[in-house]
Structure formats: C-alpha cells, structure tokens
Amino acid sequence: MTGWTRRQFGYLAGAMSIGALRPLAARGQAKAQVIVIGGGVGGATAAKYLALGSEALDVTLVEPKTRYTTCFFSNLYLAGLRSLESLTHGYETLAQRYGVKVIHDSVTTIDPVAKNVSLEGGAKLSYDRVVLAPGIAFKAGAIDGYDAAAIEIMPHAWTAGSQTSLLRRQLESMEDGGVFVLVAPPDPFRCPPGPYERASLIAYYFKQYKPRAKILILDAKDTFFAQDVFEDGWSRHYRGMIEWLPGQFTGGIKALDVKGRLIKTVGDTFKADVANVIPAQEAGRLAHQTHLVDQSGWCPIDPMTFESKLQPGIHIIGDAAKAGNMAKSAFASNSQAKVCAFAILAALTGSERFAPHLFNTCFTLLAPDDAVTSAISYGAEPETIKVNDFFLSKVGDKAETRRAAAREANGWYAAFTHDIFG
Amino acid sequence: MPGGSTAVPATAGHRHTALSLHLIIALSMVASLVVSVAEHSFAADNDQGAQLAATCAACHRLDGRDKGIPSIVGLSEEQFATAMRAYKSGERSGPIMQTMARSLSNEEIQILARYFAARGKETQRQ
Numbered sequence: 001m002t003g004w005t006r007r008q009f010g011y012l013a014g015a016m017s018i019g020a021l022r023p024l025a026a027r028g029q030a031k032a033q034v035i036v037i038g039g040g041v042g043g044a045t046a047a048k049y050l051a052l053g054s055e056a057l058d059v060t061l062v063e064p065k066t067r068y069t070t071c072f073f074s075n076l077y078l079a080g081l082r083s084l085e086s087l088t089h090g091y092e093t094l095a096q097r098y099g100v101k102v103i104h105d106s107v108t109t110i111d112p113v114a115k116n117v118s119l120e121g122g123a124k125l126s127y128d129r130v131v132l133a134p135g136i137a138f139k140a141g142a143i144d145g146y147d148a149a150a151i152e153i154m155p156h157a158w159t160a161g162s163q164t165s166l167l168r169r170q171l172e173s174m175e176d177g178g179v180f181v182l183v184a185p186p187d188p189f190r191c192p193p194g195p196y197e198r199a200s201l202i203a204y205y206f207k208q209y210k211p212r213a214k215i216l217i218l219d220a221k222d223t224f225f226a227q228d229v230f231e232d233g234w235s236r237h238y239r240g241m242i243e244w245l246p247g248q249f250t251g252g253i254k255a256l257d258v259k260g261r262l263i264k265t266v267g268d269t270f271k272a273d274v275a276n277v278i279p280a281q282e283a284g285r286l287a288h289q290t291h292l293v294d295q296s297g298w299c300p301i302d303p304m305t306f307e308s309k310l311q312p313g314i315h316i317i318g319d320a321a322k323a324g325n326m327a328k329s330a331f332a333s334n335s336q337a338k339v340c341a342f343a344i345l346a347a348l349t350g351s352e353r354f355a356p357h358l359f360n361t362c363f364t365l366l367a368p369d370d371a372v373t374s375a376i377s378y379g380a381e382p383e384t385i386k387v388n389d390f391f392l393s394k395v396g397d398k399a400e401t402r403r404a405a406a407r408e409a410n411g412w413y414a415a416f417t418h419d420i421f422g
Numbered sequence: 423m424p425g426g427s428t429a430v431p432a433t434a435g436h437r438h439t440a441l442s443l444h445l446i447i448a449l450s451m452v453a454s455l456v457v458s459v460a461e462h463s464f465a466a467d468n469d470q471g472a473q474l475a476a477t478c479a480a481c482h483r484l485d486g487r488d489k490g491i492p493s494i495v496g497l498s499e500e501q502f503a504t505a506m507r508a509y510k511s512g513e514r515s516g517p518i519m520q521t522m523a524r525s526l527s528n529e530e531i532q533i534l535a536r537y538f539a540a541r542g543k544e545t546q547r548q
Contacts, residue, residue: 049476051473052468053468054468064473127459139443191536214502305436322532331480334480335477338473338477342468342473345468345510351468352468352469353471354473354474357474357477357525357526359477359480359522359525361480361518373517373518374523375517375518375522376521376523377522377524377525378503388525389521389524389525391518391520391521393516393517405475407490408490408491410489410490411488412481412490412493414483414489414490415479415480415482415483415489415490415491416481417482418482418483418485419479419480419483
C-alpha cells in the first residue's frame, strides 16, 4: 500500500484548487466545536492534535495565562542550571500554524446539559466536546495552618512560575549551614520522582555554594519511587547532606507555624530556614465544580477515550484524570491527550479508530551528569489502565550510561516541548 | 519555536518585488502550495501511521531536526523496521526504545516504517 502517494495527492489537489485556504473554511460549512480548557501539557497537546487531525473541527483553547512555564525541568532552575525563561512557552504557534483559536480567559462554568462554557469575560461558547485539562489543586485542610498566606512563605513550587522563583530566592538568601525542609506529599501526586529529584538538585546547588547546609525530607509516605536509586545517588554525590524521614517515623505532618517556619509532625517540631511544603493533591477546581470528581478527588474516565464517566461529552486528561496505574506526569498527559484527541476525531469526523498507545518516559536528574530514566507502556482496558511493561535505571549502572541519559534529557526537553507548543 | 520547514518557502516570494507581476503571482502560488503541503504533512493526516507516529513525537522531532535525540525522519522503511525489530528482540540496547518497541506489534512497526520513510522524502524536498 502506498499511503504516501494517496496522502500527497490529497494535499496537492486541495492546495491546487483553493491555494492556502482550508477547504471547509472556504465553503463556510458549520464545523464541530471542540473546546479545550487548560493550556498546560495535556491541554496544549490535545488542541494541537485535534487541529492537526481534521479540518472539520473548530478547536478553541481557553487558558488564562499567555505563557506557560513547565513544571518538569523546574528543579534545574532551582539548582541554578536553567533559566525560568528557557522553561516558558507561548501559544502563538498553536494559533498561527495549526489554527487553534486561543482565548486567554478563565472558565467560570461548564454546562454539560446546554453544552456550553461560560468565560469570566462574559462570552458563552457552545461545544460538541470539551477536553478539560485542569491539572492539580492542593487539598484544603490537609495540614493545619496551610493556607493562601502560608504558600507565600512556605511555597509548594509544584505549579511552575512565581512559586518556583520564590523558592529559588529563598534558597539563594539562605545562610550556609541552614536547613532546607521539603515536605513530600502522599500518593497520588504530580510527578512521583519530582520531590526527590528536587532534593538532589538543591543538594547539588548547596554543595557548591552552601556546603554546610542540610536537607530534610519529611515524607507523608513510607516509601517512594525509585527509592534505592535515589538513596544510592545521594550517598555518592551528597554524602551526609540529605536526610529522609518516612511517615511511619514522624507519624505524618500535622501542622505548620508559618511565622516561626516550624513544621509539626505527630511527635516532633522541625525548624526550617527554608521550607518547601508540597501538600496532598486532587483534581483542579473546575473538575470539582463540574461534578467530574469521585470520592478519590480525581476524575473517573473511560480509558479508551478519556471521556468522563460522570458527564458525557467532557473528556478529562492529565494529572486530574483517574487513569488507573498511569503516573501523573507531563509525558503521561501528553500521551493521554493524543489518545483523547484521536477518540474525539473518530467520534466527530468518523475517522478510523486504532488501538490506543499509552506511554510514559521520565528523565530524573540526581546530578547534572547523572540521570535516571524510566519507561512504561500501558494497556487501556475497559475499566482501568494497567502497566504492560516497565523499565527503571538501577543502582550500579555505569557512569557513562547515566551521563548519556543526562545529555538525552536535554534533547528530550527540546523535542517534547516542540511536540506540545511548536 | 517554529518548525522551520514552512518559514523559508513562505517568505521567498516577498524578496522578488522588482520582478514582473506574472512571476510574483507564479512564485506566490508555488509558495502557498509549499506552505500548504508542509502544514498538512502531518495535518488532516489522521491515519494509523500518523496516530502511531504521534507517540514517537514526544521524544523525536518530526520536522527532522535533532537536538540530542536522534531524528527518525528520513530513515528508509527497511532501516526503521530493522532498528525497531532489534530493539524489540533486545539485540539492540537502549531501554526506553526497547520498552517502546515491545509495545508495538510487528504490523505497527511496519506502518511506522512506511510513515517515516514517506515523511523523510517530503522533508528532503522542502
């Protein structure tokens, strides 16, 4: 079969007849309306692939911010290894090259019965399908004393941007010999290796500029992702600098005294010079408000399409989705967005459907020249998503393997953000 | 960050303002044709090859550029399929690619091989 010839002929024929105009737009036919809410990794990827997949759709992306800073790789910024600008992307290419209509506004309500979306600016948009990519919210009341004011003193820095630069400034102004306390959240949360990569890279920064500083991780959990690989890396690179205390040791994090920079567990009180409190998480606000969330705090979905099990016509992708055993990561969100986009294209344009492929890859830096990788392929089943195949770097890998992975990580960032925004 | 492949042909016509009207029209028709082909090289292209290739695009740029992760655009059908089969069997090392290759059926590998070979020819022409 010569798919190439067939496709190429199609483009040429289309281009000959109407120049650079798009056929349906030229004829003014009514198009199906898809509204993507949230311009993070999942939302931006979905918008791009929906627009790429068919000219019979009008794709609108609603996102309040004009620039998006990626959470992934922001630990490199905290370590002084990358600028925040290098992690920041705009939506111009989605609009100009792919024809996505980008609206910078906030969604106030989604009406799943009338099938419309209301914006803060007053507009009301009708839809055939909604893709909601709301990301995470932090659970209120999980830690006593954790509120909007506390966030400005003990940042979470778990959505990138001003929170991340606040934490960086605090680390820079901390005295040598100070204690940095990182409060790690209970499962499930965004980016399972993230808190531990953060501890590693902040240790890298301390080792150069504040060699007497200490890092204390107070964890809600008793174990964490790739624990042996991290602990091995910490003892090789930052001996004696990082201490990790599991939930069973501390009894769990109970309260914060923001003024005193104190973190209270069941049995102890820890004094921090800089505190990074990453609280328990759940699906973003709009998901709760639209009744897309179950008791778990996340959004149940059909694994083949990512359509909500609670509200038809609304698809949820990314960290907010309850996607079986899939990790909550940028890579997973990007993978889900594609599966979701192809399912919507099939539903609205009659295009053929194929077996979905769900995948996750992750590069985690223990030091700038020591990266750990993981790769997971998943199988979508009617009720859940299961791990089919799994790879994770091991203790005792050759140094050159880890160095090569660190080089690859930078290439991956460039290609991945190009896939989303470029 | 524009993907480069569309930018040069799209502006080529504007540099020839001193040329005859016919030539300008001809040039801009060619330019718009090239833009249209380039934009649609992946657009409105929702077949199985394109859907599978979307997974590859999370690490490998599909405009043929390479910034640390090797480009897979431009490999011949045989080169691509041979490499993927070697990853799948474990004969070729690289744990991420091995995991990826094992998630694909032999038929899917062949579909991808055809897709990328075709994209390579298209990228070369621009």
